[in-house]
Amino acid sequence: MxxxxxxxxxxxxxxxxxxxxxxxxxxxxxxxxxxxxxxxxxxxxxxxxxxxxxxxxxxxxxxxxxxxxxxxxxxxxxxxxxxxxxxxxxxxxxxxxxxxxxxxxxxxxxxxxxxxxxxxxxxNAQVVIVPSNMFDKYQTVDDLTDLAFAAEAGSAGEAALNELELNVTPVKTQSDALMEVAAGTSDAAVIDSLMAAAMVGKGTSYSDLTYTVALKNxxxxxxxxxxxxxxxxxxxxxxxxxxxxxxxxxxxxxxxxxxxxxx
Missing domain, CATH: 3.40.190.10 (Periplasmic binding protein-like II)
Structure with missing residues (x-):
């Protein structure tokens, strides 16, 4: 981990x-x-x-x-x-x-x-999750405008995306948001950095995903x-x-x- x-x-x-x-x-x-x-x-x-x-x-x-x-x-x-x-x-x-x-x-x-x-x-912080091969492309908030996001309904991640007027589909849980990205049905997700550290990247359940931009502390x-x-x-x-x-x-x-x- x-x-x-x-x-x-x-x-x-x-x-x-x-x-x-x-x-x-x-x-x-x-x-x-x-x-x-x-x-x-x-x-x-x-x-x-x-x-x-x-x-x-x-x-x-x-x-x-x-x-x-x-x-x-x-x-x-x-x-x-x-x-x-x-x-x-x-x-x-x-x-x-x-x-x-x-x-x-x-x-x-x-x-x-x-x-x-x-x-x-x-x-904690809210972080953007993308496929690992897209890491270099999405490094700033300005890079995110073309992405379709998934985020837990009622979460700080959803609120952060709405504040930025980005395209977000609410899902039931943060885990569901990760699954959306892994399945390719969403381009990216926003989840808590604590969950990202535990579940995203090499040696985790989502080894092909990574986290990039932190939206808010x-x-x-x-x-x-x-x-x-x-x-x-x-x-x-x-x-x-x-x-x-x-x-x-x-x-x-x-x-x-x-x-x-x-x-």
Missing amino acids: KKLTVFLLTLAIALSLTACGGTSGSTNQTDMEYVKEKGTLVVGITNFAPMDYKGTSGEWIGFDADMAGAFAKSLGVEVKFVEIDWDNKVLELDGKTIDCVWNGMTLTPEVTNSMECSNAYCN EEYGVGFRKGSDLADALNDFIAASYADGSMLKCAESYGVQATLIEQ
Whole structure:
């Protein structure tokens, strides 16, 4: 697997998105109380290596999956993973079919306005995927105007392409976007750089594809229902995980070189 340097953000410089201690549903029960009462933290995810993907035994593993499991354990509950349609993540939260979205989620204004988000914990970028033999032709944003793109519906990649007014067809997942390019039904795709490092290039599932232009830099966070007190609890957990080194160890175990940013 290729290694991609991911700069994990120190809590001191992370965007502070403070929870308001809100309630869950129409009662005065907080989200923390709700999760502890039912005994599970239900995490909404998609198949997104190296953040959330299935291991050889069919269990969900990955940087985000492992950290979600550790957070659930710190709350004294079990973790349960549910695959969701990424475009419906807010509906899933508000309908209480999941308790959080923890899947390399970019902290866009749309996300932070509709969810109670944790502090940012990871930097990422959106990158253009093309066949390897087309690498030299597509090196700048200006080179991309003639391409037909595939991108996950509701993703930061789709948003970046729309901002540039490029031709994009939304698909269900980032993996589907890669398959479109591999099959020749789309000229290119835009996906997260973390997924690109894990799945594209020599020694990966898509050895004939490569990544070129980075369209935008971004930050990852975890989303809860608006007003949820679980966001503050996760911020405390992130701070403790930085301090004891467990978060960096988890990142390294998935082929991610994690470096704290000092300011």
